[in-house]
Amino acid sequence: MARMSTNNSTPLDHIRNFSIVAHIDHGKSTLADRLIQSTGGLADREMSEQVLDNMDIERERGITIKAQTVRLHYKANDGETYVLNLIDTPGHVDFAYEVSRSLSACEGSLLVVDASQGVEAQTLANVYQAIDNNHELVTVLNKIDLPAAEPDRIREQIEEVIGIDASDAVLISAKTGLGIPDVLEAIVQRLPAPKSEGGEKAPLKALLVDSWYDTYLGVMVLVRVIEGRLTKGQTVRMMGTDAKYTIERVGVLTPKMVAVDSLGPGEIGFITASIKEVADTRVGDTITEDKRPTAKALPGFKPAQPVVFCGLFPVDAADFEDLRSAMGKLRLNDASFSFEMESSAALGFGFRCGFLGLLHLEIIQERLEREFDLDLIATAPSVVYKLFMTDGSERELHNPADMPDVVKIAEIHEPWIRATILTPDDYLGGILKLCQDRRGIQIELTYVGTRAMLTYDLPLNEVVFDFYDRLKSISKGYASFDYQITDHKEGNLVKMSILVNGEPVDALSMMVHRMAAEKRGREMCEKLKELIPKHMFKIPIQAAIGGNVIARETISALRKDVTAKCYGGDATRKRKLLDKQKAGKKRMRQFGKVEIPQEAFIAALKMGDE
Numbered sequence: 001m002a003r004m005s006t007n008n009s010t011p012l013d014h015i016r017n018f019s020i021v022a023h024i025d026h027g028k029s030t031l032a033d034r035l036i037q038s039t040g041g042l043a044d045r046e047m048s049e050q051v052l053d054n055m056d057i058e059r060e061r062g063i064t065i066k067a068q069t070v071r072l073h074y075k076a077n078d079g080e081t082y083v084l085n086l087i088d089t090p091g092h093v094d095f096a097y098e099v100s101r102s103l104s105a106c107e108g109s110l111l112v113v114d115a116s117q118g119v120e121a122q123t124l125a126n127v128y129q130a131i132d133n134n135h136e137l138v139t140v141l142n143k144i145d146l147p148a149a150e151p152d153r154i155r156e157q158i159e160e161v162i163g164i165d166a167s168d169a170v171l172i173s174a175k176t177g178l179g180i181p182d183v184l185e186a187i188v189q190r191l192p193a194p195k196s197e198g199g200e201k202a203p204l205k206a207l208l209v210d211s212w213y214d215t216y217l218g219v220m221v222l223v224r225v226i227e228g229r230l231t232k233g234q235t236v237r238m239m240g241t242d243a244k245y246t247i248e249r250v251g252v253l254t255p256k257m258v259a260v261d262s263l264g265p266g267e268i269g270f271i272t273a274s275i276k277e278v279a280d281t282r283v284g285d286t287i288t289e290d291k292r293p294t295a296k297a298l299p300g301f302k303p304a305q306p307v308v309f310c311g312l313f314p315v316d317a318a319d320f321e322d323l324r325s326a327m328g329k330l331r332l333n334d335a336s337f338s339f340e341m342e343s344s345a346a347l348g349f350g351f352r353c354g355f356l357g358l359l360h361l362e363i364i365q366e367r368l369e370r371e372f373d374l375d376l377i378a379t380a381p382s383v384v385y386k387l388f389m390t391d392g393s394e395r396e397l398h399n400p401a402d403m404p405d406v407v408k409i410a411e412i413h414e415p416w417i418r419a420t421i422l423t424p425d426d427y428l429g430g431i432l433k434l435c436q437d438r439r440g441i442q443i444e445l446t447y448v449g450t451r452a453m454l455t456y457d458l459p460l461n462e463v464v465f466d467f468y469d470r471l472k473s474i475s476k477g478y479a480s481f482d483y484q485i486t487d488h489k490e491g492n493l494v495k496m497s498i499l500v501n502g503e504p505v506d507a508l509s510m511m512v513h514r515m516a517a518e519k520r521g522r523e524m525c526e527k528l529k530e531l532i533p534k535h536m537f538k539i540p541i542q543a544a545i546g547g548n549v550i551a552r553e554t555i556s557a558l559r560k561d562v563t564a565k566c567y568g569g570d571a572t573r574k575r576k577l578l579d580k581q582k583a584g585k586k587r588m589r590q591f592g593k594v595e596i597p598q599e600a601f602i603a604a605l606k607m608g609d610e
């Protein structure tokens with residue numbers, strides 16, 4: 001780690017702590033890179049594209065998962081040098097809680113809007129979070145290099161839709177660098193400096209903003225000092241967990257890690273303290289000095305609750321231990337991902353995993369397959385149901401396979417969301433139909449120019465499968481979507497089982513609304529008929545509720561011997577064909593006498609609405 005002999009007492013009025021809020025792809029990371037580059041945080045040659053996005057997957061998918069922070073030194077037009085702390089926030093709905101936690105560590109935000117696209121669903125969601133955190137805002141219109149950019153129109157739209165003054169919006173192109181100096185000036189001139197009531201003489205009070213696992217340094221904790229001073233060697237106490245630690249390192253990210261002696265009021269930096277797991281650090285906790293504690297803890301955050309669950313099983317049972325260790329490693333860096341062992345009659349040993357949303361699920365699954373070279377079967381994603389039992393007790397259901405006997409259940413409650421959808425009005429009809437088909441209740445429909453803004457209440461259960469994919473395809477990618485979980489409501493829900501050759505495949509069972517069960521069951525059977533290859537015998541595929549079969553398809557029997565066409569041919573050709581079949585088998589799973597390909601599990605769940 002580099003060492004910087006910073007003078008550690010940057011006066012408060014020379015500090016600006018800010019975030020960038022934006023819809024996905026509106027250019028947040030590109031702008032962050034520009035700010036780092038133009039303040040000399042990294043030499044040009046060190047700039048790999050998008051330094052803020054650490055992980056390969058993030059880079060490939062172009063999304064920011066883990067919030068990061070960067071300290072910049074900026075010499076302003078008034079001749080003074082300011083310390084600017086940029087806290088990066090993720091843009092996707094699944095990570096909304098990370099947005100909120102990082103916003104609470106700063107006083108202002110840059111609201112970045114693509115001047116060719118305008119306000120989108122996540123622009124709204126994120127800007128309201130910033131306003132809720134009492135942030136001052138600087139509006140930045142990006143991509144003005146594009147011929148399609150219409151800064152005047154978008155400025156009006158921002159005023160109309162969000163209700164903030166955008167007359168002094170800064171026009172930039174993060175791509176070409178145009179307007180970047182104006183952004184830096186606006187940060188200094190228009191965003192407030194942090195305040196500290198007690199100042200640096202007060203007992204230590206710092207906010208635990210984030211934590212992550214670094215292979216070399218172990219658990220790193222991102223902190224924002226409110227009052228007092230955080231120093232190397234100090235013994236601190238986490239007020240929420242009551243755990244004591246001795247601070248080993250104090251540093252800042254420039255974005256390289258740079259050690260400093262201490263952090264004072266208003267400053268943001270990281271500490272390390274031989275903390276074993278990220279799970280030992282509670283985001284939103286208050287860090288204070290053990291021997292001179294602060295009187296009152298900060299309000300803190302609600303911990304992120306997993307909302308979507310699914311089972312992950314190794315295709316090859318021998319990979320179970322590898323899967324366990326890989327999950328343990330991922331969990332080190334992502335306390336919002338949870339897993340516990342599960343066994344399934346059909347799939348053997350695996351894990352029941354909890355995620356913040358579907359994207360989170362996909363990212364974890366992809367990382368397990370790619371970084372750890374594991375072949376996995378994922379079961380149908382399920383939301384968390386609340387079961388009210390006839391004996392008066394209450395329990396949570398994370399897995400349709402654990403569904404108790406229906407006669408013992410008085411009521412099943414399912415989570416509902418409030419969704420905001422923005423779309424060009426050409427696609428409105430299709431989107432209304434989609435929401436309606438998914439049991440949606442329309443709350444509001446307003447227009448902003450030729451764009452419609454829709455508010456719908458929807459059961460989360462109807463959204464977890466493929467709602468987002470469908471929305472994108474109906475709107476040719478133009479609609480944007482954001483949601484918040486609102487409450488649990490009673491639903492007429494049943495467990496639908498799928499039987500292949502008479503055997504229930506628990507990985508495919510799911511909770512469905514009674515009215516939609518037959519249609520869903522029929523679609524599942526039809527899809528599986530396409531996905532499961534023919535065998536030497538007839539295979540019935542059935543969907544059932546309790547003992548009642550509600551849909552049925554049959555896969556006809558295969559007669560031909562595949563090697564027959566090699567008759568008389570040379571042995572190597574025959575061997576090749578058999579090898580090819582064997583490789584194909586690796587991605588198959590045996591259920592009784594039937595082999596089901598791995599893709600069938602996911603594909604069967606992604607049903608069209610046509």
Ligand SMILES: Nc1nc2c(ncn2[C@@H]2O[C@H](COP(=O)(O)OP(=O)(O)OP(=O)(O)O)[C@@H](O)[C@H]2O)c(=O)[nH]1
Pocket residue numbers: 022023024025026027028029030031062063064090091092142143144145146172173174175176
């Ligand atoms: N033409 C043009 N393209 C830009 C500009 N700024 C960003 N882009 C492009 O827009 C795309 C999205 O930019 P990002 O910076 O990755 O967007 P982001 O908001 O950080 O996206 P997430 O990390 O997914 O939240 C990239 O392909 C950029 O190259 C700009 O000023 N002009």
